[in-house]
Amino acid sequence: MIEAVFGFVGTLLVIAALLCRKISRSLFLLFLGSITLAVDIALLSGIVSGVIVAGLYAGAMVAMILVWLMLVEEEKTIVDLVYLSSIIGSLATGLIILYGVSSQIGGSIVLLDRPIVVEDIIAVVLALIVSSIGVVYILGGEKTWTR
C-alpha cells in the first residue's frame, strides 16, 4: 500500500507542477514529484532502479533550473541570514547523506549496521526536501516566498 501512496503523492505533485503558473514554483514541485516517484520506483522494482531514476531526473531538473535562471532571472547577490543558514543546512544535509552512504559501501565509519528499510528512504527523502528548500532560498532569497 505504501507504493500506491508514494505514487499518488508524486502524481499529485507533478500535476500541480504542470498546472502552476509560475515557472520557479513549477520546477520546484516537479523536482519534488520526480524524487517521490523515484522512491516509488525503488519500492516497486529495487533500490538500484530508484537511484538511477532519482539521479537522472535530479540532474535533468538541475539543468532545467539553470536554464530558467539563465534565460529569465537577473543576477543579483543576496547575502543575508537566510542565505547563510540555508548554505549551512544544505552542507550539513549533504555531509549526513555522505556519512550514511560511506557506511553502506564499506567505509571505516559504520552508521547503519543493517539493511536499508523504508523508513531510511523516507528519512533521506525528507532530508532532500529540506535541502532543496534551502537551495530555493539560496537561488531566490526571501522574495521567492513572498511574490
Added chain:
Amino acid sequence: MDPLSIYLLAGCSLALVFGGLAAIAATRNLVKIVMGLQSISLGALLLVALALGLAGKESYTIILLASSTAAASEAVSIAILILAYRKFGTLDPRKISELRW
C-alpha cells in the same frame, strides 16, 4: 500487492502521461513543454516499474535504458530551448513560427 494499489498506480501513470500531453498541447512556454515531456516519461517509468514489481523482478537495466533515453531527450530539448531563445528572443511557441508549415 493488493488490487487497489495496482489500479491506483496504473491510474497514476495514466494521469502522468495525459497530464504531460495536456501540458504540451495547452502551454505557451517551452519550459512547460519540456516539463510535460518529463511527466510523460515519468508515467512510462512508473508503469514499467509496476510491471516489474508485479512480476517480482528487479531488472534495473530496463529502467536504466528508459530513464537514460528520457534524460537524453530532455537534454536535446533544453538545447533546442536555448537556441530558440537566442534566435527568437521568446519562449512562446506560438511566436516561434518558422517551423510551421
